[in-house]
Amino acid sequence: MSTVPVKILQERRITFEPALPDEKTAAIDSIFVGDGLKIFVAFKERFYPDLVGFGGVLKALRMENKYIYDAAFNKGADQNILGLFAINEKAAEYTRLDSEAAIINKYLAELDAMFDGQASRYYHKHIIQNWSAEPYIRGAYSYDFYANRRQTIKALRQAVANKLFFAGEALSIKHQATVHGACQSGLAAVRQLLGEAYSLTTQDL
Ligand SMILES: Cc1cc2nc3c(=O)[nH]c(=O)nc-3n(C[C@H](O)[C@H](O)[C@H](O)COP(=O)(O)OP(=O)(O)OC[C@H]3O[C@@H](n4cnc5c(N)ncnc54)[C@H](O)[C@@H]3O)c2cc1C
Incomplete structure (x- = not known):
């Protein structure tokens, strides 16, 4: 499970092998994280x-x-x-x-x-x-999405090979940029990991 801040992913401070899918990388890069x-x-x-x-x-x-x-x-x-x-x-x-x-x-x-x-x-x-x-934070929080926001979050939440899951404040639709949004996103990712039905319409969002 990756719950690192978006900036850490945008600055490629973690190397994934194999590399993350292009759709995931594009979604990560389309988020604005300010100071x-x-x-x-x-x-x-x-x-x-x-x-x-x-x-x-x-x-x-x-x-x-x-x-x-x-x-x-x-x-x-x-x-x-x-x-x-x-x-x-x-x-x-x-x-x-x-x-x-x-x-x-x-x-x-x-x-x-x-x-x-x-x-x-x-x-x-x-x-x-x-x-x-802060070397492990690198910014404030997700503030804007250059592309379609719902599509971006959906791509961010998509597990890689059903093995690598993602969570964090940027992956919350209703409560982006907050602690409770990060918590809800974590809960949704754990449910996804456990194989429960995953849908963008669940209350976790
Ligand atoms: C100034 C400021 C004020 C805020 N005020 C509020 C507020 O009043 N209310 C509110 O709800 N929210 C507030 N927020 C937003 C809130 O802090 C964030 O939305 C929330 O902390 C995000 O949680 P997260 O788990 O997604 O990420 P984070 O809390 O950033 O956690 C990510 C973790 O990943 C770790 N990490 C980074 N890189 C690596 C690596 N390579 N390997 C392993 N671990 C790594 C980091 O050390 C960190 O522990 C504020 C934010 C800021 C900057």
């Missing part, structure tokens, strides 16, 4: 509101924009921590920079512009979670 980034910064003083959205809440929810939030909100913590969540191009603005120092400097400069230099003034420490740089 994914979170940054958490601890500050000595709190100078910010609970949530800062860029360019409209709806766009932020559709992940076309980044958002910054009070990561300690309602957590009973006495620390001042701002979180940044960014996917796709909004994440790439940071991940394409060549060092962690460059990423944090860009982010602090943006916060300084919004909060009158207070981010740099009260900066304490930070953690960057760059999912695109």
Whole structure:
């Protein structure tokens, strides 16, 4: 069973012998997986509101924009921590920079512009979670399908020689890009492996 992220397959980090069927490879390559980034910064003083959205809440929810939030909100913590969540191009603005120092400097400069230099003034420490740089992840999650989505997922789910099965978030139709979608896809793949009737109309999708 293969449950590795789509990017790992797209970058050919695993060699299959015999090679995967062309239809499977084409389906894998037709998925867009963007960059994914979170940054958490601890500050000595709190100078910010609970949530800062860029360019409209709806766009932020559709992940076309980044958002910054009070990561300690309602957590009973006495620390001042701002979180940044960014996917796709909004994440790439940071991940394409060549060092962690460059990423944090860009982010602090943006916060300084919004909060009158207070981010740099009260900066304490930070953690960057760059999912695109993780060697076994290499990105955020499946975001778009260049070809017919249902056909693509069907090709992805097709077992190879009834021996090699596939699962993961990209193989969920209803809950793509989520943990529960990945779990449901895994359940469907196990049922497929056990020889149960496999259909794109089952509730697992
Ligand atoms: C910043 C961010 C925030 C998110 N927020 C949410 C959220 O709030 N809610 C939600 O539902 N989802 C969220 N997601 C999406 C969710 O994390 C993924 O959809 C989910 O983890 C995908 O599960 P998966 O099992 O398909 O893949 P993964 O969780 O990526 O698991 C794949 C596994 O394969 C392993 N692997 C890779 N290469 C190899 C190899 N060569 N050999 C062996 N093993 C290998 C990896 O180490 C990894 O353990 C978020 C994702 C990101 C990046």
